[in-house]
Amino acid sequence: MNQVFVTPTDGIAVVQIDNPPVNALSRDVREQLPVVVAQLADDKAVDAIVIVGAGRTFVAGADIKELEEAAWSGGEPPDLHDLLRLVEECPKPIVMAMHGTALGGGLELAMAGHYRVAAAGARMGQPEVNLGIIPGAEGTQRLTRLVGVEKAIELCVSGKPIGADEAKQAGLIDQVIDGDPTLGAVSFAREAVRRGAPHPRTRDRADKLGTAESNAPIFARGLEMARTTRRHQTAPLAAIEAIEAATTLPFDEGCRRERAISAACVRSDQGRAMVHAFLAERNAAKVPDLPKDARPAELKEVAIIGAGTMGVGIAMACANAGLRVTLSDVGPEAVDRGLATIRRSYESSVTRGRLSTEAAGDRLGRIQPRAGFDGCEPADLVIEAVFENLALKQQVFAEIDRRARPDCVLATNTSTLDIDRIAAATGRPASVVGLHFFSPANVMRLIEIIRGDRTGTGVLATALAFAKRLGKVGVVVRNGPGFAGNRMMFPYMYEAQFLAEEGATPEQVDRVLTDWGMAMGIFAVDDMGGLDVAWRIRQEKRGRTPFPPEVERKRGTTPFPANEREPLVADKLVEMGRLGQKTGKGWFRYGDDRRPIPDPEVLNLIESAASSAGIRRRQIGDEEILERTIYALINEGARVLEEGVASRAADIDVIYLTGYGFPAFRGGPMFYADTIGLAAIHDRIAAFHRELGPRWKPAPLLARLAREGSTFRQFDAEPKRTAAPASRS
Numbered sequence: 183m184n185q186v187f188v189t190p191t192d193g194i195a196v197v198q199i200d201n202p203p204v205n206a207l208s209r210d211v212r213e214q215l216p217v218v219v220a221q222l223a224d225d226k227a228v229d230a231i232v233i234v235g236a237g238r239t240f241v242a243g244a245d246i247k248e249l250e251e252a253a254w255s256g257g258e259p260p261d262l263h264d265l266l267r268l269v270e271e272c273p274k275p276i277v278m279a280m281h282g283t284a285l286g287g288g289l290e291l292a293m294a295g296h297y298r299v300a301a302a303g304a305r306m307g308q309p310e311v312n313l314g315i316i317p318g319a320e321g322t323q324r325l326t327r328l329v330g331v332e333k334a335i336e337l338c339v340s341g342k343p344i345g346a347d348e349a350k351q352a353g354l355i356d357q358v359i360d361g362d363p364t365l366g367a368v369s370f371a372r373e374a375v376r377r378g379a380p381h382p383r384t385r386d387r388a389d390k391l392g393t394a395e396s397n398a399p400i401f402a403r404g405l406e407m408a409r410t411t412r413r414h415q416t417a418p419l420a421a422i423e424a425i426e427a428a429t430t431l432p433f434d435e436g437c438r439r440e441r442a443i444s445a446a447c448v449r450s451d452q453g454r455a456m457v458h459a460f461l462a463e464r465n466a467a468k469v470p471d472l473p474k475d476a477r478p479a480e481l482k483e484v485a486i487i488g489a490g491t492m493g494v495g496i497a498m499a500c501a502n503a504g505l506r507v508t509l510s511d512v513g514p515e516a517v518d519r520g521l522a523t524i525r526r527s528y529e530s531s532v533t534r535g536r537l538s539t540e541a542a543g544d545r546l547g548r549i550q551p552r553a554g555f556d557g558c559e560p561a562d563l564v565i566e567a568v569f570e571n572l573a574l575k576q577q578v579f580a581e582i583d584r585r586a587r588p589d590c591v592l593a594t595n596t597s598t599l600d601i602d603r604i605a606a607a608t609g610r611p612a613s614v615v616g617l618h619f620f621s622p623a624n625v626m627r628l629i630e631i632i633r634g635d636r637t638g639t640g641v642l643a644t645a646l647a648f649a650k651r652l653g654k655v656g657v658v659v660r661n662g663p664g665f666a667g668n669r670m671m672f673p674y675m676y677e678a679q680f681l682a683e684e685g686a687t688p689e690q691v692d693r694v695l696t697d698w699g700m701a702m703g704i705f706a707v708d709d710m711g712g713l714d715v716a717w718r719i720r721q722e723k724r725g726r727t728p729f730p731p732e733v734e735r736k737r738g739t740t741p742f743p744a745n746e747r748e749p750l751v752a753d754k755l756v757e758m759g760r761l762g763q764k765t766g767k768g769w770f771r772y773g774d775d776r777r778p779i780p781d782p783e784v785l786n787l788i789e790s791a792a793s794s795a796g797i798r799r800r801q802i803g804d805e806e807i808l809e810r811t812i813y814a815l816i817n818e819g820a821r822v823l824e825e826g827v828a829s830r831a832a833d834i835d836v837i838y839l840t841g842y843g844f845p846a847f848r849g850g851p852m853f854y855a856d857t858i859g860l861a862a863i864h865d866r867i868a869a870f871h872r873e874l875g876p877r878w879k880p881a882p883l884l885a886r887l888a889r890e891g892s893t894f895r896q897f898d899a900e901p902k903r904t905a906a907p908a909s910r911s
């Protein structure tokens with residue numbers, strides 16, 4: 183398929199790269215572009231060449247899907263060297279005209295051009311570190327020559343794109359174009375032709391390469407920045423190594439050095455994990471059995487019922503995305519308290535320069551207070567965010583059902599309760615969906631979209647589009663208590679508590695997990711969420727007659743087979759009023775800086791509870807802690823998969839990467855399991871099963887895949903028996 187088009191404009195040839203959705207430098211483009219440039223170089227009617235991207239953006243990089251192929255096949259990543267050489271050596275001036283996002287290989291192509299202009303709103307960067315790799319198309323060599331060592335390190339280690347003005351200031355581009363970038367580039371090219379050759383080749387620049395002496399402190403600072411801002415990640419350090427090569431080696435040798443470093447990153451576990459994370463996040467929106475013709479409803483107005491912590495965060499997320507929002511609660515005081523929290527939050531964003539006063543004013547203005555259910559009538563979407571109690575939510579939904587428009591989508595922000603029982607309180611269960619936000623809802627990227635037995639396909643499509651509109655990642659899972667994320671969280675959290683009873687300390691467990699890459703240790707997470715949250719779920723379960731173990735397990739309503747004891751200490755902490763950060767004490771004590779401080783009172787409580795339960799405490803090693811916590815997560819993940827609560831292992835990875843602080847460089851719990859090997863994991867779990875009891879019964883799916891020498895990645899590629907089709911509304 184042709185993806186490179188030429189439009190001659192009076193001596194200036196405009197070359198357009200057209201490879202939707204983001205003009206990636208895929209195989210076809212890499213084959214067609216050199217041919218076109220070579221032809222134009224020989225074409226007497228052409229004085230200069232302008233290269234642009236079709237549609238919304240310039241080239242946003244090499245094709246990540248091809249990178250994934252190379253990562254798993256052991257093949258070579260795409261090689262752009264010949265194309266870049268052809269562009270740089272072209273006897274006619276080549277002007278790169280950037281708009282949208284010129285990223286990775288896209289910016290590297292642009293830097294091989296003789297001149298670069300960019301639309302005022304364009305963003306340019308080397309985000310490869312977000313994929314666990316480094317620029318591999320001579321970017322570290324040319325960028326350093328154009329912007330200097332410090333800026334090159336900043337761009338390659340942060341991975342953050344910069345705007346056109348900053349790029350001009352840094353020397354990355356020659357001109358910012360206010361109007362149409364193509365027209366601006368054509369007149370720039372005419373100017374270059376008028377000035378005549380030679381036209382600058384980036385490879386020849388050396389004025390910003392510095393000296394070993396002047397660069398030494400810059401590299402030291404860069405390494406420090408990489409180690410602190412990108413803990414455990416190898417690519418940022420590799421990028422600095424390649425930039426150093428730019429300052430010490432001749433251009434072509436530096437390029438060869440970069441290429442070797444880049445290829446190693448592509449094939450590394452971290453490269454594979456982070457490319458997996460990128461693609462898994464995009465694929466999460468493609469729900470296997472959601473009909474292609476399921477159309478999302480247009481959303482302009484959202485009504486939020488409940489102005490507590492979650493309601494407030496959801497209101498801000500909606501206002502930040504340009505939606506009109508009404509926020510209501512039982513009484514005006516509660517709404518006023520919520521609005522005051524929102525106002526404070528926007529004010530502090532303005533103070534910290536993250537938001538302009540105008541933007542803050544606009545967003546605050548979009549959130550209108552309402553009493554009771556008044557906001558429901560005009561709303562396209564109603565989101566209930568009241569106290570986590572089934573009876574209360576059913577009551578609220580019955581009222582929403584009475585007040586909301588027939589085509590309105592009714593959503594609940596419950597984090598554990600049965601969506602179908604909530605939907606049953608309405609006359610329109612097909613309009614009901616779970617939108618499980620994570621606290622703080624205006625910050626956390628994940629929305630777990632809970633599909634009830636009757637949730638309509640249009641409603642599901644609307645929920646996915648809503649998540650995208652909020653700039654969040656929507657992952658669809660089926661109803662079941664705890665859904666996917668929280669359901670896996672319980673065995674993980676309780677295993678940590680068992681380890682503490684047997685001899686580890688909460689501090690030791692959290693250190694092992696954060697040293698391994700988790701954003702927070704599990705005891706600190708429990709303290710942040712509030713120990714009363716898990717306590718209430720335990721009470722709810724104790725309050726009722728337990729179902730037979732296999733039903734409980736199928737319904738996921740208890741993490742423990744009936745004859746397995748529950749952790750000993752958590753309830754005692756709640757009874758002592760130690761609810762976590764919100765009471766200044768939980769598993770840890772907290773000062774004003776909210777840093778967890780080990781508390782001897784808790785250690786004593788654990789020791790005495792363990793001795794009264796007859797548990798002989800022992801030294802527990804870091805490796806056992808890591809295995810028992812992370813493998814508990816993986817084992818329950820396998821159950822979530824085999825029961826169809828999640829339809830892909832990759833979806834579980836996205837849930838943990840964007841909602842539970844799982845390290846991106848490990849790719850998510852299921853991806854990580856594959857890197858260890860399912861047979862090895864299964865053997866360890868089977869050993870824990872023998873030593874520690876029925877809670878460690880290996881998930882049948884894990885046992886099968888281990889037996890077959892297979893992986894969760896292959897499981898995702900297996901043809902699936904689809905669950906009962908959802909109703910079409």
Ligand code: T1G
Binds near residue numbers: 247313315317465
């Ligand atoms: N390759 C292939 N597909 C890509 C792609 C890429 N580089 N970037 C995006 N897509 C697909 C994505 O999967 C999705 O597909 C669709 O485009 C829309 O993406 C040699 C080795 C550009 C800012 O890291 O950051 O160059 O799901 O939902 O929110 O040194 O995509 O619709 O089928 O994210 O508007 C470096 C990655 C590559 C940029 C747009 N480049 N992309 O965001 O849309 S490595 C990057 C992004 C490289 C060189 C190295 C964002 C975006 P689908 P989207 P968006």
